[in-house]
Amino acid sequence: MARIDLFEMERMQSLYWHRVEYDLSESGVVPMTLRELLGADADALLEAPLGYPLSEGAEETRAAVATWYPGATAEHVTLCNGGSEANLLVLWTLLEPGDRLAFMVPNYLQGWGLGRHFGTATDTFGLRREGDRWALDLEALERAVTARTKVVMVCNPNNPTGAVLTEAEMEAVIEVAERVGAWIVADEIYRGAELEGEAVSPTFWGRAERVVVTSGLSKAFGMPGLRSGWIVAPPELIREIWVRHDYTTLTPSAISDRITGVALRPEVRERVLARTRGIVRANLPVLAGWAGELGRVSFLPPVAGAIAYLAYDPPIEARDLAERLRLEQSVLVVPADMFGVRERAFRVGFGYDPEYLRKGLERIGLVLRELG
Ligand SMILES: Cc1ncc(COP(=O)(O)O)c(C=O)c1O
Structure with a gap:
């Protein structure tokens, strides 16, 4: 096996x-619930045809997702089944034998296992307790990222600590990754569930060329049962990811595609978050x-x-x-x-x-x- x-x-x-x-x-x-999200429009869902949706998700849905990532357009977005399929497709696309994944811990260990499966090894770097916050261990990051590192993967906001990187820490991740030509994969599925203030946590999107963001409706949006996830990436990478998606689940579910399009409309998104x-x-x-x-x-x-x-x-x-x-x-x-x-x-x-x-x-x- x-x-x-x-x-x-x-x-x-x-x-x-x-x-x-x-x-x-x-x-x-x-x-x-659907009723809470859609209100009186919930009934319209009963008329939604249950045919195959587009493989990458409806144009309207992808455009709605893109509004949450400054500078992104529908062509930077593809939908899939949950944040977990997003991570799987991205790491499958980027890693080959010989490659190493640098991976933040503590973390949701899907990426850790996939790094070892699709690449050759996963190297870890930590968050550590510093005063009243979790800080990025820069020295550990420097050690974990070598010429063989193809991807640096972070979970921000972090699972399990709920920590959020500062701007300076995000820049440090980018600098270290760029030094070796590695991609940054940022799992941002908890973004939007902030405990203080009005601002959402900053996204890695748009900070460097080789950045991929994975996310979905399961955590901050409170709709895990929809199994709605998405990937934001440069269009050439989206095309490569799509090749793999043809081997996994082909398309998002028709209902998830539709509801994701509604939930990510800026005015609805603000209400949900x-x-x-x-x-x-x-x-x-x-x-x-x-x-x-x-x-x-x-x-x-x-x-x-x-x-x-x-x-x-x-x-x-x-x-x-x-x-x-x-x-x-x-x-x-x-x-x-x-x-x-x-x-x-x-x-x-x-x-x-x-x-x-x-x-x-x-x-x-x-x-x-x-x-x-
Ligand atoms: C960081 C992180 N990414 C992805 C997932 C999986 O998300 P989904 O349920 O949308 O597949 C989880 C679930 O716990 C998670 O914590």
């Missing part, structure tokens, strides 16, 4: 998320209050996303703690190793019902207290 690393987090979630009483492993927000920001801003204090009262855990406040990465004191491996929480308390969290770091930490999602969150956290507290 062809070898590929187990994508442990996805495997764990797909096995257990629906079997536990409190699933705090989810990284999105309470999903939107305002809803998400309302949820994360209301719920973060629940998590912070619990953590403050319990002690034993600490976290740097996320800048964007409905996720927090909690370091804890009791001397137990993250994987073992997560297993205990699942088996003894029926709570699902994601241990640090599933983000590529071995340390005493785990991720919780706080984008769902606050009462549900509170109860799930209480159960985590029971175990942590017992552990001392």
Whole structure:
């Protein structure tokens, strides 16, 4: 059988998320309904023909997506099935045997596994705690990027920490990648779910020639069930990606294509993202209050996303703690190793019902207290 690393987090979630009483492993927000998004127009969807959509998505949809990326047009955009297919198609297109991927950690490890699968190796560089924020470890980035590096992949805003790179850090990533002629692949699926202020996190799009952005409706837009994702890239690369898309899923789903076109219209997008920001801003204090009262855990406040990465004191491996929480308390969290770091930490999602969150956290507290 062809070898590929187990994508442990996805495997764990797909096995257990629906079997536990409190699933705090989810990284999105309470999903939107069609009626909430479309209002009175929801009925029009019943008339939508369920034929094959265009492979790359409707022109109108791609143009709507492009409005979120300064300088992009419809020809820079292709739609696909989820942010995960976007990442798969991009890394499949860019990496060949002999190539190395430089990959930010902690992170959603899809890229890490794909780098090893399509290329020869994945080298990691870290975010590290610096005062009250997560900072890019520049020295580690310099070490990870060599003449063999074909792609530098970042997740910004970051999963699992909710950290956002500063302008200077983004420029540093670009400079280091450009020095060796590498592409930058920025997974920006949490962009738009900011915890403070009105501005969305900056995009990598438009900062250098060799930049690809992957994203979709699953996280900041609160519509993971649509399986809507997209890629923003130079048109020549979009054509190469399309060649691979013909081998995977051919097209987005007709419904996703249509709804993505509506959701990304600037006035609708603002409404959808305002809803998400309302949820994360209301719920973060629940998590912070619990953590403050319990002690034993600490976290740097996320800048964007409905996720927090909690370091804890009791001397137990993250994987073992997560297993205990699942088996003894029926709570699902994601241990640090599933983000590529071995340390005493785990991720919780706080984008769902606050009462549900509170109860799930209480159960985590029971175990942590017992552990001392
Ligand atoms: C950083 C990141 N990229 C991509 C995905 C996958 O997104 P989708 O559900 O749209 O395939 C996830 C899901 O957790 C994610 O965290």
